Amino acid sequence: MKIPSLTFAGIGLTSVLATGIVVAAEVDWRALFERTMRFATQQKVDPSDMGHILVEPGDTTTADKYYARVTQKLGFDIQTSHLDTLLEYLGYRGLHAVDMETLEPSLLMPQDERGLEDLANKVENPNDFRANTALTLAAFKSDILLTARFFAPKIVDFNAAPNNTKGRDPHKPGWRKIVRLKTLPGSRAASRGDVEFAYVLFNFFQEDPKAFPFATKSADGKSLVNQSVNNQVILVPRSFRKGVEDSVYFLDYQPFSVERYKVGKALNAAFDTLDPNNSKQDYFVPTACAQCHGHDREYGAPNGQGAFPLGKVNYLDTDQWYDMMDFDFPETKSNHDVLFDGGKDHASAQYKAAVKVIWKLNSEIVHQNAKALRPDGTDAFKVAAGKKWLSLHAKGEGPADLLKRVLGSKPWASNERSLLAMLSRYCFRCHSSMYYDVFDRAAVLNEKGTPQQPGPLVTYVESGFMPQGRVLDKAEKDTLVQYLKALK
Known part of the structure; x- marks a missing residue:
């Protein structure tokens, strides 16, 4: 069965600034969440099977x-x-x-x-x-x-x-x-x-x-x-x-x-x-x-002139690809390196040459991203993430450790490594280019919120609403929720 779509655009969450750029209005995440849960109940489906919650498919x-x-x-x-x-x-x-x-x-x-x-x-x-x-x-x-x-x-x-x-x-x-x-x-x-x-x-x-x-x-x-x-x-x-x-x-x-x-x-x-x-x-x-x-905050909508002035080429994060190969693809890892043409010897000239190509690409991509930033700078994390990768691989280095890849001024503690690994595994896929970056501890805390003003993060994961594109078993979901609740 194909699950019916529930979209942000369908509930009127956009507005147009004087510049003509269509932007999302402040979203009442709890109201959206409750609406989603009601819709899932009516359709007799699991909320994690609700398609296109955050990605407008177009037509x-x-x-x-x-x-x-x-x-x-x-x-x-x-x-x-x-x-x-x-x-x-x-x-x-x-x-x-x-x-x-x-x-x-x-x-x-x-x-x-x-x-x-x-x-x-x-x-x-x-x-x-x-x-x-x-x-x-x-x-x-x-x-x-x-x-x-x-x-x-x-x-x-x-x-x-x-x-x-x-x-x-x-x-x-x-x-x-x-x-x-x-x-x-x-x-x-x-x-x-x-x-x-x-x-x-x-x-x-x-x-x-x-x-x-x-x-x-x-x-x-x-x-x-x-x-x-x-x-x-x-x-x-x-x-x-x-x-x-x-x-x-x-x-x-x-x-x-x-x-x-x-x-x-x-x-x-x-x-x-x-x-x-x-x-x-x-x-x-x-x-x-x-x-x-x-155009994530616009849900894929253009500006008032029908153009896409915030469009960006997504940078290439080899480190996260290594994470994913470790997490979910052991058989693939035993046969191939993430950088297919670099070989498995990360100290070799062949590997460094492969990294150099990615480095050149990311340099150009960071430059393009900087030219297409939002006026309020809320998407500057995309430039920061690309620059972080460039700084870690300037000499053709291999995969960087999780805790060396952090963004922002608040570092992740060594005892938070397990949470960061789970965020990389389940959340980075979207939240590297959409809304915020999971390697930014302050951004994750902001999504979690406070006891007085909770954010959507824990509730979304507990309900199965997140992560999109993947269903976690109960033990894994409970572990992720436990780590998120402990984050301060």
């Missing part, structure tokens, strides 16, 4: 209108596009989406003439690649393309029926490959759309922990083995009017098997907890994208 009509608006702004016909036509728009004719999905990162980032020739020989259309005068060794050495492959717990369906097969983790591991492209000089994106960067995110799932988790070409080259199930794109403009114009643009492309990456409107994923037999839902551009990428 196809809104997606169509958004694509039409952005098409006019960028001079690129999104609604008839494929991922390859987007790459041509950015100046990458001769480097196809299937090349980006399947080729090794080391091939895609050549640093000498031999490496550039190897790439030219391996791409799908070597003649077009060689004819593109923008794809030079100097260009690649200046980082026109950065790419990395990594473990991705954020896309795991934790609500699906667990796998009890020996040698397999209970949940199917997720992996991602990111490709960041600089818009090339002379391209339509540079001249008409004023686009500076494009982030292309390929999403994979791994059946066998021992197997290679990414896509490879079939023997005849006409299909992909373990293709990316969905391909998300964020375009970053070179400049925008702060608080008024779009700070990012959200696009979605379907898998290789669907007309070679035909444009899509939604990511099918399991971010909210639903029926284990029907756990995935469609999350449409731009609404769901915006809510998880900067």
